[in-house]
Amino acid sequence: MIVQYENVIIKTISRILIPFIQIYALYVIMHGHYSPGGGFQGGVILGASFILLVMAFGAEASQKRISLKKLTVLASLGLLIYSGIGLVALLWGGNYLDYGNLPLPLATVPEIRAMGILGIEIGVGIGVMAIMISIFLAITSFETGGENA
Amino acid sequence: MKIFVLLVVLLTGGLLLAGMEEMPGWGDPSSPPSMHVSPRYIEKTMEETATPNMVTSVLADYRGYDTLGETTVIFAAGVACLLLLRKDDP
Numbered sequence: 001m002i003v004q005y006e007n008v009i010i011k012t013i014s015r016i017l018i019p020f021i022q023i024y025a026l027y028v029i030m031h032g033h034y035s036p037g038g039g040f041q042g043g044v045i046l047g048a049s050f051i052l053l054v055m056a057f058g059a060e061a062s063q064k065r066i067s068l069k070k071l072t073v074l075a076s077l078g079l080l081i082y083s084g085i086g087l088v089a090l091l092w093g094g095n096y097l098d099y100g101n102l103p104l105p106l107a108t109v110p111e112i113r114a115m116g117i118l119g120i121e122i123g124v125g126i127g128v129m130a131i132m133i134s135i136f137l138a139i140t141s142f143e144t145g146g147e148n149a
Numbered sequence: 150m151k152i153f154v155l156l157v158v159l160l161t162g163g164l165l166l167a168g169m170e171e172m173p174g175w176g177d178p179s180s181p182p183s184m185h186v187s188p189r190y191i192e193k194t195m196e197e198t199a200t201p202n203m204v205t206s207v208l209a210d211y212r213g214y215d216t217l218g219e220t221t222v223i224f225a226a227g228v229a230c231l232l233l234l235r236k237d238d239p
Contacts, residue, residue: 033200038208040219068235079224082217097213110199117200117209124220131227138234 014056021049029125033114039124046125047132059137071134078127082120089116 029042054062086097094101099116100109173180190207200206208216 032205033202035202036204038205068231072231075224075227079220082220086213086217097217099210099213108199110195110197113198113210114200117198117205120209120213120216121205124216127220128223131223134227135230138230141234 010056014052018049018053021052022046025049025125029121030118032121033117039121040128042121043125043128044132047129047136050129050133051136054133054137054140059141066133066137068134068137071130071137074130075127075134078123078125078130081123081126085116085119085123 025042025045027042028037028045029039032038032042050062050066054066085099085102088103089098089101090096092101092103099113099119102112102116104112104115106112106115177183190203190211194200194203194206198206198210200210
């Protein structure tokens, strides 16, 4: 278990950096249509910001924001968004993951496809972020020895 | 046993290296992917998906099943990690 490490420099720097890292991660996810980036990369950056939070403030203190229970729900939600978009396309008369058939109020089919791509990127981002943090939390909360804490 | 394993590894590696001779050259314009699949994506991406970044449209639209599989693999890895390492109390 990572405990709170009393270092004012680390805490202050992370307090300043974390919002910018998260904004950048959202930018990478949303701007995947026009520049390198997308769900995987943005999700990893977003996960890294929360890992920095846990490393700077300790798992106990950040329990209110991120816990393994919430992360499990989020990871499943990410995959559910992805496969759900595919299923909606299937229900509205296309093939599975054929975004052209999504019921969106947009003018042309290519725009609908672009929105479908954005939707699954968001799903991938949420899933990757949650899995990154939960693997980190699981590994750091693992203790060797007989305590089995 | 170790010598047998070494022989198997050397044989497999030799076969792979020998098979590389048959591969198309790097960036060969007359290789099958460059003749059919790549021009199709390059020409049709904008008019079919309105996405300027071709990598994104191939990854998420044309190869959507592949990316769904990747996400599932990551999810499975995380769930396996949690099952093995998580403490029992919530």
